[in-house]
Amino acid sequence: MRPRTDHREGDTMHRRDFLKTTGGLALASGAAWTAGHSFAADPPLGPPELPQGMLDSSVLDTLAGKVPLIKRTWRPPNFETPVSYFAEAFTPNNAFFVRWHLSNIPEVAAATWRLKIGGEAAGTPFEVSLEQLKRDFEQVEIAAVCQCSGNRRGMFQPHVPGVEWGLGAMGNARWKGARLKDVLAKAALRKEALEIVFDGADGGSFPGTPDFVKSIPIWKALDENVLIAYEMNGAPLPHWNGFPARIVVPGWTATYWMKQVVSISASAKPYDGFWMKSAYRIPRARFPVVERFATQETDVATPITEMVVNSLITNLAAGQQVPLGRALEVKGIAWDGGYGIARVEVSSDGGQSWRTATLGTDYGRFSFRPWSFSLNPERGALTLMARATNRSGATQTFELIPNPAGYHHNVVQRVALTVT
Amino acid sequence: MKMWIAVIPIAAAATVVGAAEQRVELKAGPGRDKVEANCVACHSLDYIVGNSPFMNRQVWDAEVTKMIKAFGAPISDADVKEIVDYLVANYGA
Numbered sequence: 414m415r416p417r418t419d420h421r422e423g424d425t426m427h428r429r430d431f432l433k434t435t436g437g438l439a440l441a442s443g444a445a446w447t448a449g450h451s452f453a454a455d456p457p458l459g460p461p462e463l464p465q466g467m468l469d470s471s472v473l474d475t476l477a478g479k480v481p482l483i484k485r486t487w488r489p490p491n492f493e494t495p496v497s498y499f500a501e502a503f504t505p506n507n508a509f510f511v512r513w514h515l516s517n518i519p520e521v522a523a524a525t526w527r528l529k530i531g532g533e534a535a536g537t538p539f540e541v542s543l544e545q546l547k548r549d550f551e552q553v554e555i556a557a558v559c560q561c562s563g564n565r566r567g568m569f570q571p572h573v574p575g576v577e578w579g580l581g582a583m584g585n586a587r588w589k590g591a592r593l594k595d596v597l598a599k600a601a602l603r604k605e606a607l608e609i610v611f612d613g614a615d616g617g618s619f620p621g622t623p624d625f626v627k628s629i630p631i632w633k634a635l636d637e638n639v640l641i642a643y644e645m646n647g648a649p650l651p652h653w654n655g656f657p658a659r660i661v662v663p664g665w666t667a668t669y670w671m672k673q674v675v676s677i678s679a680s681a682k683p684y685d686g687f688w689m690k691s692a693y694r695i696p697r698a699r700f701p702v703v704e705r706f707a708t709q710e711t712d713v714a715t716p717i718t719e720m721v722v723n724s725l726i727t728n729l730a731a732g733q734q735v736p737l738g739r740a741l742e743v744k745g746i747a748w749d750g751g752y753g754i755a756r757v758e759v760s761s762d763g764g765q766s767w768r769t770a771t772l773g774t775d776y777g778r779f780s781f782r783p784w785s786f787s788l789n790p791e792r793g794a795l796t797l798m799a800r801a802t803n804r805s806g807a808t809q810t811f812e813l814i815p816n817p818a819g820y821h822h823n824v825v826q827r828v829a830l831t832v833t
Numbered sequence: 834m835k836m837w838i839a840v841i842p843i844a845a846a847a848t849v850v851g852a853a854e855q856r857v858e859l860k861a862g863p864g865r866d867k868v869e870a871n872c873v874a875c876h877s878l879d880y881i882v883g884n885s886p887f888m889n890r891q892v893w894d895a896e897v898t899k900m901i902k903a904f905g906a907p908i909s910d911a912d913v914k915e916i917v918d919y920l921v922a923n924y925g926a
Contacts, residue, residue, distance in 0.1 A: 466885035466924065470857070487854040487877035516875060572887040574896055576880075618875045621905020687903060 458483055459493070459579030461731070463567035467577040478651050480507050485576055489513035490653065494581035499727040499746055502774065502781050503556070504584030506646050511653040512561050512582060512667065514625045514688075517616040521673050523649075523657045528641070532610065532678030536601030543643060543657050550591035555638055556780035557663035558585045558748045559670055562693055562717045565822035573819040580725060585748070585781040588661045590642035594635045597679070602631075606679040607708055609634035611660050611671035623687035627669050628680065629662060630706050638663045638751075638779070641674065663779035664704075664719045664751030666820075668693045683708045693717050695816050701807045702750065719750025722809060723823040724757055724784075724801035734831045737792050741832075743770075746781040747801035753778035755806075759786040760798040764811070764825070767800065778804075790832045797828045857882065864919030867912045875906060885924035893920040 458471040473481040474492070482492035492511040498504055523543050531538030541549070560583035567577030576582075597609065608628040616624060633639065640661040643650065650656040655672025662669040668688075683689075694714040706716040724747040735741055747754045753775075758767035773783030786799075802808040809823045857878035859865050872878060888896070894917050900906040901913070908916070 464883065464885060464887055467883040470879045470882040472855075484879075485883060486879050487857075489876065574884050574888060574892065577883050617904070619905045619907065621907075622875065623904070691903065 457495075460568060462570065463579055464572050464577050467567055476511060476653055478507060479511070479653065480505075482508065482511065483579070483581065485578065489516045489518070491576050491578075492653075493579060494584055496580055496725070496727060496730070499581075499725060499781070500744065502746065502776060502783050503586060503646060506586070506648055506651050506654070509559075509584040509586065509645075509651065509654055510561070510582050512576075513615065513672075515615050515617040515622065517618065519614050519673070520652060521614050521657055526657050526675070528658065528674060529676045530596060530600045530678075531676075532606075532680055534603045534606035534679035534681045535597075536603055538600060541596075546591055546596075546641065546658065547643065550595045552589060553592055553640065554587050554589040554644075555640065555661070555663055556585065556587050556776040557638075557661060558583060558720065558779060558781055559661075559667045560584075560720055560748075562666040562668050562820045563818070565824075566819035568822060568824070569813065569815075569819045573817060575819050583667075585746075586645045587647065588640055588642040589644035589647075590640040590658065590661065592637055593639040593641055593660070593677075594637060596641060596677070597634060600679065602679050603681075605681040606631050607682060608680045608684050610676075610678040610680050610684045611669070611674055612676040612678075613655075613659075613671045614673035614675050625671075625688055626684065626686045627671055627688055627693075628684035628709075629665070629669050630708060631679075633662065633665070633704070633706075641677075664749075666693075666717050666720055668717065689716065692818075693820075694818070695820055699814055699816065700821050703752075703805060704750070717820050720748065721821045721823045722749035722752075722754075722801050722803040722807050723747065724799045724809065724826070726797060726799050726826060726828050729797065729828055729830060731828050732830075733828075734833050735790065735795075737790070737832050739789075740787050741790050743786040743788070743797060743799070745770075745784055745799055747784055747799075748781050749801070749803040749805075749807070751779050752803040752805040752807075754782040754784075755802050755804045757782075757784040757786075757799060757801045759788075760800075761788055761790065761795060763796050764798055770799070790830075792832050795830045795832050797830065798825050800825050860923040862919055862923050864915040864922075867915045868919055871906065871908045871912055871916065872900075875900070875904065881920065881924055887926050888920075888924070889926045890917065890921045893917055893925060896920075 472484050474484040475481050485491040494510045498508045527540045529540045564578050564582035566575050610628040612626045642661045643658045660671040695717050697715045702719050704718045709716045726745045728744040747757050757770040759770050760767045770784040770786040800809050809825045813824050
């Protein structure tokens, strides 16, 4: 769908948002923030495993209202967050990754935006304005990781086609909005409701281009953690992250987190659009996930659902030299599909032995969980590895689990350093 | 012609709201004009560069077919062959 657009409104929002988030960060962590964001510690355009063509064609560039991010593709815009921003548990709005499937992305004006709630399995369809959504439904806030299904696709070996993401097609934010279940209750769902279908304001270039439409199973839609979010880290959503409202499905990959959502429909049958039937699917029974999307499964494939457990070392990059005779602090984050992180272990001997890292503040089971680990390395080559385990007992893999679309990359990271 | 009409407003909007899309210079070779004329209607050409050099003819052919069959790109049969040949020769495995 393509509602009327208003560029002036969008520009105003961007300027305000930019000033607010940048100012807040500078106040919060001052000089450390500046030093940490020199990009010196990052391989600037991604890990060396990415296809050479992606390394060659990536640049740091600035979308309106954003700090410089790693441009993977211009149009539709796909921009990645540099790893240094994951030094903080929450990813600033102006550094949050950007991912779009289709090229026509309108600037949606808050004043004229309407969200339609209906569908064949809704008894009382209705629509709300942004003001009504904020006023008529309880406001709740939840910390949750938003991660592209294809984060780290570029590190697949052999490579698979797609946006060749490095490590930063993800972010963690405090999302505030109305519970989807509260909004659906007002629509008086009928018992035959099987899936809830989301459509956003974006569209393709040709009539034959399938609109980006996604569905989730009814049981997931009624989960109290699923939101229609209009705030992110205490500020309106940036345009590029779905202003004025997006769906938030904590624990599940970002493909379901519909940006610029304009319609929510209750369907009595499995939604059969391209983006459900053909895209975002994984081979059945190959990944250690718990939550399944049964109404969309075939004999061989199933929609991607919850994120697999994963971790990232955030303060050290491959090839870096670290000083001898001083404690080396290893810092990172871990996350999963919402069971919560049970532990993170670090190895400094190529995976022969593992020691437990110290977990940082718990912001909730859907959030990044910070961790840290200290060691006194000897002179020479040092390879660090980090491995997270969640409370359902799932852990990261050492061998890539191949799948044609390049999803669920959670291979244990190896960071090779030199101690001198 | 129709697709160029579709492209111009998108490019104009992009300069208003975001990073200006920069021209992606593809390698010179037979068929480049067909790639530029067709593919750019829906996406920037860095999609091609970034997905290289690891796709063989079969995979590039499947990608172009997907653009037509799944995404509705109006590419003529004559252009398809030139496009795939160009991609394999310049951005293939």
